[in-house]
Amino acid sequence: xxxxxxxxxxxxxxxxxxxxxxxxxxxxxxxxxxxxxxxxxxxxxxxxxxxxxxxxxxxxxxxxxxxxxxxxxxxxxxxxxxxxxxxxxxxxxxxxxxxxxxxxxxxxxxxxxxxxxxxxxxxxxxxxxxxxxxxxxxxxxxxxxxxxxxxxxxxxxxxxxxxxxxxxxxxxxxxxxxxxxxxxxxxxxxxxxxxxxxxxxxxxxxxxxxxxxxxxxxxxxxxxxxxxxxxxxxxxxxxxxxxxxxxxxxxxxxxxxxxxxxxxxxxxxxxxxxxxxxxxxxxxxxxxxxxxxxxxxxxxxxxxxxxxxxxxxxxxxxxxxxxxxxxxxxxxxxxxxxxxxxxxxxxxxxxxxxxxxxxxxxxxxxxxxxxxxxxxxxxxxxxxxxxxxxxxxxxxxxxxxxxxxxxxxxxxxxxxxxxxxxxxxxxxxxxxxxxxxxxxxxxxx
Ligand code: TYD
Ligand code: MG
Numbered sequence: 001x002x003x004x005x006x007x008x009x010x011x012x013x014x015x016x017x018x019x020x021x022x023x024x025x026x027x028x029x030x031x032x033x034x035x036x037x038x039x040x041x042x043x044x045x046x047x048x049x050x051x052x053x054x055x056x057x058x059x060x061x062x063x064x065x066x067x068x069x070x071x072x073x074x075x076x077x078x079x080x081x082x083x084x085x086x087x088x089x090x091x092x093x094x095x096x097x098x099x100x101x102x103x104x105x106x107x108x109x110x111x112x113x114x115x116x117x118x119x120x121x122x123x124x125x126x127x128x129x130x131x132x133x134x135x136x137x138x139x140x141x142x143x144x145x146x147x148x149x150x151x152x153x154x155x156x157x158x159x160x161x162x163x164x165x166x167x168x169x170x171x172x173x174x175x176x177x178x179x180x181x182x183x184x185x186x187x188x189x190x191x192x193x194x195x196x197x198x199x200x201x202x203x204x205x206x207x208x209x210x211x212x213x214x215x216x217x218x219x220x221x222x223x224x225x226x227x228x229x230x231x232x233x234x235x236x237x238x239x240x241x242x243x244x245x246x247x248x249x250x251x252x253x254x255x256x257x258x259x260x261x262x263x264x265x266x267x268x269x270x271x272x273x274x275x276x277x278x279x280x281x282x283x284x285x286x287x288x289x290x291x292x293x294x295x296x297x298x299x300x301x302x303x304x305x306x307x308x309x310x311x312x313x314x315x316x317x318x319x320x321x322x323x324x325x326x327x328x329x330x331x332x333x334x335x336x337x338x339x340x341x342x343x344x345x346x347x348x349x350x351x352x353x354x355x356x357x358x359x360x361x362x363x364x365x366x367x368x369x370x371x372x373x374x375x376x377x378x379x380x381x382x383x384x385x386x387x388x389x390x391x392x393x394x395x396x397x398x399x400x401x402x403x404x405x406x407x408x409x410x411x412x413x414x415x416x417x418x419x420x421x422x423x424x425x426x427x428x429x430x431x432x433x434x435x436x437x438x439x440x441x442x443x444x445x
Contacts, residue, residue: 008033009193014231036188072260075172075213078116081269081278082109085240085253087261090172090213094260095204097178097216097232098253100242105251105269105276106217109242110174111136111150112143112275113215117172119146125170129156129180143275156190158183158199165206175203177217178232193231200232233257245329248363250279254304264304268364283309286362287422292393295382297443298424299374300397300415301366307411307418309395311361312371314378319355330360331371339375339400346404347437349380369399370409373428373439376400380440390445395424398439406430406439 008020010033015026017033024032074089083089090096100106107130114124128136133154140147151168155161158181165173175181181199182190189195200216207214216236233239237259244251254266268279279285282303290298290311299312312331319325328336336358344350358375360366373396381388388394397415399407408430419427433439 005038006035007038009036011193011231014193014197034192036192036194037186075117075122076120077113078120079109079113079276079278080280081267082113082253085255085261085265085267086238087255087258087265090215091237091260092171092211092213093208094237095200095207095214095216095235096238096240097200097218097236098240098242099218099220102219104242104244105271106242107131107136107139107176108143108271108276109253109269110176110215110217111139111147112145114150114172114174115140115143115145115147118149122172123168123170124150125165125168125173126150126152127161127164127173127175127181128152128154129161129175130177142273156181158202162202162206165203165212166210169210170212172213172215173207174215175217177219179219197231197235200235204235243365245363250282250362250364251276252303252364262305266303266306268303268308283307283418283422286310286364287393287424289361290393292387292391294385294387295378297374297377297381297388298393298395298419299360299366299371300395300419300424300427300429301370302368302411302415307414308364309418309422309424310364310366312366312374312378313359313361314375314382315355315357316351316379316382317355317357319353321355324351324353325355325357327355327357328359330363330365331358331375332367335372336375338402339372339379342400342402342404342436343376343379343440346435347376347380347440349383349440351379351383354383368409369407370397370415372400373398373406373430373436376436377428377440377443380444384444386444388443388445389426392426393424394426394428394443395419396428396439396443398428398430398433400436404436406433406436 007016009016010024010026012029012032013027015024020033023030072091076083076089098106118124133152136152178199179191182195183198239257240253241256242253249270251269252266255263268282269276270279287309295314297312299310301308377396399409401407416427428439428443
């Protein structure tokens with residue numbers, strides 16, 4: 001039987017299967033398998049690997065303690081929050097992937113970083129495969145500084161990009177974006193899993209050889225329809241996630257993988273008319289903006305290793321639907337389901353016939369169990385139409401257990417200190433209130 005000429009590749013995890021299926025056998029995502037031509041080059045590669053196995057000599061392993069640890073020289077980007085997330089700046093020869101939804105500000109952030117480095121006398125290059133040079137110029141004009149000094153090429157052909165990299169030998173290059181560059185040696189379209197991998201791999205080889213630091217921009221779509229940058233995660237040295245909502249001003253950058261630093265750091269930015277501005281004291285901003293109306297509470301969250309105070313709001317309204325609405329922004333929807341169940345069972349607040357909306361203000365995302373209590377208190381306050389804390393500003397944090405107990409979460413002391421620093425006289429937290437019923441009672445007064 002003739003070998004099929006195509007394979008089905010998962011755009012989320014890169015798993016390959018000969019036959020199409022609705023659900024990827026690799027990562028269990030739905031509707032992510034796309035048909036792509038089978039690459040004969042990889043067949044050649046594997047047979048070479050097989051042949052070399054026989055011929056290659058063995059090597060003597062060395063003890064880890066005797067391995068020379070490289071001291072990574074860093075190239076600071078001049079954007080404090082970004083450097084912090086990167087662990088001190090870009091490492092020469094490394095590949096950093098910046099993922100985020102279209103319009104979030106990836107091109108703006110990378111242009112600003114290049115402008116700073118250009119201004120500091122470094123050799124930079126901006127490769128745009130998405131916008132024309134004229135469009136990038138318009139952005140650079142808004143950003144000011146040394147942005148107009150950045151050397152740029154608008155190019156989508158991988159071969160040309162690699163040749164330019166080798167000819168120019170920049171210290172830092174931005175490739176915007178990995179999904180729009182394609183190798184003409186492959187038949188599949190730009191953005192397909194095979195192309196995205198090939199592009200990243202080829203750029204990485206050149207970058208490592210000539211010690212160029214690469215910022216690779218990648219789009220993530222909610223549907224995962226495009227070959228998501230997830231297929232690149234194992235290849236690159238660091239993955240930064242740019243989050244927030246396009247319509248909102250606040251955005252966060254966090255590392256979800258970092259070979260040269262911690263993945264606990266996050267930076268908060270605000271999009272202004274002349275670019276992204278670092279929000280150095282986001283807690284002050286969010287606390288000042290908090291409404292203190294029924295349904296509002298301040299969550300003492302952790303953004304990586306930094307405490308952050310954010311307002312959580314809830315709205316509870318009688319539902320006209322058979323299946324009431326559960327709408328969330330900034331928290332996990334399943335977490336809301338859990339909180340509602342615990343409130344109903346252990347705090348006497350049943351909301352089976354009500355629509356519930358929960359929102360973390362400012363477009364911030366809080367993905368930590370410590371947010372449970374804030375969601376519970378905001379919902380309880382909204383359901384009872386009573387402002388929390390008797391008019392006194394109130395903070396809270398804690399995880400909800402299924403039996404109605406409040407469970408402690410990390411960095412309690414730092415969360416409390418942050419709350420006190422910003423004038424939240426009362427903090428509802430697990431060490432003071434053991435169960436949800438008592439916490440709700442104390443908060444509602
Ligand atoms: P952009 O960086 O192009 O997003 P991405 O590369 O992630 O797709 O810009 C995002 C949005 O930000 C865009 O709609 C325009 C806006 N913007 C500002 O508000 N101020 C600015 O100074 C710039 C450059 C862009
Ligand atoms: Mg862009």
